[in-house]
Amino acid sequence: MQKLSSLPAKPGVYLFRDARQKVLYVGKAKDLRSRIKSYFQKGSVLDPRKSSMMRDVRHYSYIVTGSELEAFVLEANLIKQFKPRFNVILRDDKNYPYLKLTVQDEWPGIEVVRKVKKDGALYFGPYVPAAGLRDILSFIRRHFRIRHCLSSFDRPMKPCIQYQMGRCAAPCAGHITPEKYARLIDEVRLFLRGEKKALVDHLEEKMLKLSEEMKYEEAAEVRDRIRAIERTMESQKVVSPELGDRDFIGFYREDNEVEFAVFFVRNGYMIGMKDFRLRAAYEFSEGELLRVFLMQFYSGEIVPPAEILTPVPPEDADTIEQWLGQRVGKRVKVGTPMRGRKKQLVDMAVENAMFAFRNRKEQSIDDLLRDVRERLHLAETPVSIGAFDISNISGEEAVGAFVYWESGAFDRDRYRRLMIRTVKGIDDYSMMGELISRIVKHFNGSLPDLLLIDGGKAHLESARKVIDQQGLFLKKKPDLVAIAKDPDRAFVVNSDSPIGLEDRRRSSLLLKSIRDEVHGVAVGYHRKKRGKALLKSPLERIPGIGKKRRLELLRVFGSIDNIRNATITMIAALKGFNKRVAENLLNELRA
Structure with a gap:
């Protein structure tokens, strides 16, 4: 390693790596020298998570930045890229849906998108859950008669069925002028911005004018639209019109787990709510947890609102505000309200986080894994589970696959797909042996607590021999179980009697889902390789x-x-x- 005394006393980002150069942790510091030295000095008091990490650290590197803001942005990007094992990771890679009103087009339309671009269009959202978005989109298409299609109108077209149903004004066929169509788009804009009273007032004036012109049929259509809008006003959750666009964030903490709840308020209306779970929180302060959450949550495609409100101030609040402001091109404030309606909504978010945590606890992963331990007669409750499978046709283009499951989800960054190199012909047992040996070396002896083998008792025995041979390389010897099909059953090392998995218990479904996942990965990889071989002359x-x-x-x-x-x-x-x-x-x- 580089001498600690030569480290620069400047802001930047540092990375800790293991013997295989895999990134274990990404952190930022105002003073790189002071921060990195604190991990290696004798007498340093580290929390259990960092102590465990330092046992695996073999290398470190750093990147000097020009400011704390640059370090913050780089840290967020590197955590998103590497998903280091010892960072607290928000496992939420979803892009939330928005409604896009293409006002930059000659004949604007509306569509659902999951990425906001600087293209001149207007974006409304995010809508969580997405069912609310579908209801709003359906309402707009029924009552505002703007086009549904995304076709270019280079030449006149025959109107589609939406026109015949009275749900489109048919600009494609020239049945509406650009001026009248633009007024429809203005009405949609008012509706999506939550300015429904202004919209209703505008439509009532329009209805009276049509009546005076004795256009009674058109006036009746406007009247029906007003009634429909008034019904939606009654059904929507009006928080407080003066609140505008804000996110209210609460969290609930228990042991090493934290549940976050986010209320999305846009134009004074509650348009969505989402809860998130963070694991491995350990010794993090509340301010540090909020910093980590805000950094990871808003580094995706979600657009930050004008203000984000939290129960306690996050660490680096000023830096976070600068970063969010740069992302959206306008000022974003991060605050902690002490009284009034804003404080009530933050408290409500905290309460929802607690309820979400307790609901999940009832179906907790811990209980599920304890049931796995009891059914498979394991000495310890597994935290992580890996699975192996082989795929080939008569020994040709043989491949192997390995999948990794942890904390209630598949960790696809740890999946591995390998070509079988040393075994020729039909010999699944030897192929499995090669696959396991190479995975042990690839992960430097750090295997999951429980390994599943797709197969029966003979496959299990073959895997056991390989694990015994690899004993010196293993940091901890994993438990082994084989999962067979038709019927679904499990085999353990010290018993010839299978354990039935056809009972639809959660533990049975978990084991079978991991078995099926690795089988799908192996078969998919084999098809890919075989397809390439078939294409060869x-x-x-x-x-x-x-x-x-x-x-x-x-x-x-x-x-x-x-x-x-x-x-x-x-x-x-x-x-x-x-x-x-x-x-x-x-x-x-x-x-």
Whole structure:
């Protein structure tokens, strides 16, 4: 490692890595020298998480930045990229839905998107859960008669069925002027911005004007639209119109787990609520937890509102405000209200976080894993589970797959797909042995607590022998279980009696889902490899026939069949060929 005394006393980001150069932790510091030295100094008091991490740390690196803000942004990006094992990770990679009103187009439309762009369009959201978005979109399409399609109107078109149903004004066929269509878009804009009173007032004026002009049919349509909008006003959750756009964040903490709840308020209306779970919180302060949550939550596609309100101030609040402001191009405030309606909504978010935590606790992963331990007669409750499977056809294009499950979810960053190298022909047991040996080395002996083998008792015994042989390389010897099909059942090492998994208990469903996941990964990888092999020309598999010779053969003979039917003399006469090469070529093609 680099000498600690040579580290710069400047702001930046540091990365700790293990012996295989895998990133274990990403952190930021105002003073890199002071922060990194604190991990290595004798007498330093580290929390259990960091103490465990330092046992695996073999290398570190750092990146100097020009400011704390640059360090904050870089830290967020690196955590998102590497998902380090010892960082607290928000496992939420969803892009939340928005409604996009394409006001920059000549004939604007509305669509659902999951990414906000700076393209001149208006975006409304996020809508969580998405069912609320579908209801709003359906309402707009029923009552505002703007186009549903995304077609270009380069030439007149015949109106579609939406026009016949009275749900589109058919701009494609020239049945509405650009000025009248623009007024429809203005009405949609008012509706989505929550300015429904202004919209109703506008529509009532429009209805009266149509009545005065004796356009009674059109006036009746506007009247029906007003009634529909008034019904939606009654059904929507009006928080407080003066609140505008704000996110209210609460959290509830118990042991090393934290539940966050976010209320999305837009234009004074509650348009959604979402809760999130953070694990491995350990010794984090409340301010640090909020910093981590805000950094990871708003580093995705979600657009921050004008103000974010939390029960306690997050660490680095000023830096977070600068970062969020840069992302949206306008000021974003992060605050902690002490009284009034804002304080009530933050308290409500805290309460919802507590309820969400307790509801999940009833169906907790811990209880599920304890049931797995009891049913499989394991000495300890597994925290992580891995699974292996082999896929091949008569020994051809054999591949192996490994999947990793932890904390209630599959960790796809730890999936591995391998070509079988040392085993030829049909020998699934030896293939499984090679796969397990290579995975042990790949993970530097750090395997999950429980390993599942797709197969029966014989597969389990083969895997056990490999694990015993790898004993010196393993940091902890995992438990082994085989999961067989038809019927679904489990085999354990010290018993010949299978354990039935057809009972639909949560533990049975978990074990089968992990078995099915690795099987799907293995089969998918095998199909990919086999597909590539099938696309290869038979000439590519013949020794001594390189690209130039293949091109010459196909230029002269035109097809594989014509080459196969040619004589040695004909082929030997070609440029770059001789009699020996011609004989070998025909022997291979005619075999």
